[in-house]
Structures are given as C-alpha cells and as structure tokens.
Amino acid sequence: MAQLPFTNNIRALRFAHKEMTQGELGEHLGLTRQTVAAIEQGKYSPSLETAFRIAHIFEQPLEDIFIWDG
Amino acid sequence: MSFREKMLWVAITAMGLGFGFYFVTLLTPIGENATADYYVGLLLSIIGITIGAMLIATLLLFLRDRSEVHFTEDERDRDIHKSGTQMAYYPLLLGVWGAGILYHHGVSTPTMLNALLAVIVSAEMIRLGYQIYLYRKA
Numbered sequence: 640m641a642q643l644p645f646t647n648n649i650r651a652l653r654f655a656h657k658e659m660t661q662g663e664l665g666e667h668l669g670l671t672r673q674t675v676a677a678i679e680q681g682k683y684s685p686s687l688e689t690a691f692r693i694a695h696i697f698e699q700p701l702e703d704i705f706i707w708d709g
Numbered sequence: 710m711s712f713r714e715k716m717l718w719v720a721i722t723a724m725g726l727g728f729g730f731y732f733v734t735l736l737t738p739i740g741e742n743a744t745a746d747y748y749v750g751l752l753l754s755i756i757g758i759t760i761g762a763m764l765i766a767t768l769l770l771f772l773r774d775r776s777e778v779h780f781t782e783d784e785r786d787r788d789i790h791k792s793g794t795q796m797a798y799y800p801l802l803l804g805v806w807g808a809g810i811l812y813h814h815g816v817s818t819p820t821m822l823n824a825l826l827a828v829i830v831s832a833e834m835i836r837l838g839y840q841i842y843l844y845r846k847a
Contacts, residue, residue, distance in 0.1 A: 673711040682847035
C-alpha cells in the first residue's frame with residue numbers, strides 16, 4: 640500500500656487529550672486499536688465519516704488534523 | 710496483531726494442513742486402497758477440525774484479553790475483507806471453468822469434484838493469504 644498523500648496530528652492530539660490511548664480512541668470511533676494505529680501511521684485512509692468523528696472528538700477542524708501533502 | 714489477523718492465521722494454517730493432507734493422500738499411493746467413503750469422511754473431518762480450531766482460538770484469545778476480541782468488523786477490516794474476496798474471485802472463476810472443461814473432455818465425476826474442491830480451497834487460500842498480507846502491510 641502506497642503512503643497516503645496526507646499526514647495527520649492524531650498522535651499529538653491524543654497526548655494533548657489526557658494521554659488518550661489508541662484503544663480508547665478506537666472505542667469512541669468504533670474501530671480496533673490496530674486500525675487507529677494504521678491511521679496514525681498514514682498506512683490506512685479512514686472514511687470521511689471517521690475523519691469527521693476524529694475531528695469532533697478532538698474539537699478541531701478537519702484540516703487541522705489531516706494535512707494534505709500531495 | 711489484531712484479532713481478525715490472528716483468526717486468518719488460524720484459518721489458513723488449519724486449511725493448509727487439513728486440505729494439504731487430503732490432496733497428498735489423494736494424489737499419492739497412500740490412498741490407493743481408500744474408498745470414496747473414506748475421502749468423504751476425511752473431508753468432513755477436515756472441515757470440522759478447521760471450524761473447531763477457529764472456535765478454540767477465538768475462545769483462547771477471548772480468555773486472554775477480551776478487549777482484543779472484536780466480533781464485528783470495523784471499516785478497515787471490511788476494506789481488507791473486500792479486497793481479499795476480489796483477489797480470489799478470478800482464480801475461482803477460472804478454476805470452475807477449467808473443471809467444467811475437464812469434465813467435458815471426459816474426466817470422471819469424482820476427479821472433477823476433487824478438481825472443483827482444489828479450486829475452492831485454492832481460492833480460499835488466496836483470499837486468506839491476501840488479507841493477511843494487507844493486515845501486515847497496514
């Protein structure tokens with residue numbers, strides 16, 4: 640799988656939010672810990688719905704979480 | 710390693726060993742004197758062992774860390790599942806056509822049925838293997 644054309648700040652945001660674990664974030668999103676890890680590492684492109692859910696949890700605009708590198 | 714990936718490893722190992730034994734028995738002199746009933750029994754045993762291995766693995770994983778056991782697929786699991794199924798579709802289609810052509814050219818019904826079984830098992834191994842590859846890659 641090719642590297643995605645965008646990066647994200649999910650890891651930093653998790654730590655800023657009471658050091659939320661990948662498992663805890665996954666529970667909020669209905670994802671496994673491994674899927675959250677894959678999203679964080681840029682190995683898996685989440686659905687638009689999940690991207691919005693992440694933005695909602697961290698109370699940040701979508702474009703502040705996912706940064707286009709293309 | 711996620712719960713689903715572990716289950717894929719269990720399934721591919723159980724199927725590989727079980728059906729590997731079946732086809733080796735079928736194609737070598739070991740099975741020369743075996744009857745059709747023996748092969749039907751062997752086949753049913755292999756299917757039972759495969760399902761049993763997956764149930765036991767699920768139970769063991771659940772007992773070890775129940776938070777890791779997810780019975781429902783998330784979106785990445787669904788994507789991987791779909792990609793694996795797509796990857797296995799054409800080998801399955803070609804194999805079924807091939808078995809049909811063999812039958813048309815006069816092979817016996819048991820041989821054709823075993824060829825079909827080999828096609829189905831191969832397609833399933835491709836599906837499982839490709840899904841494991843996708844889990845490993847991402």
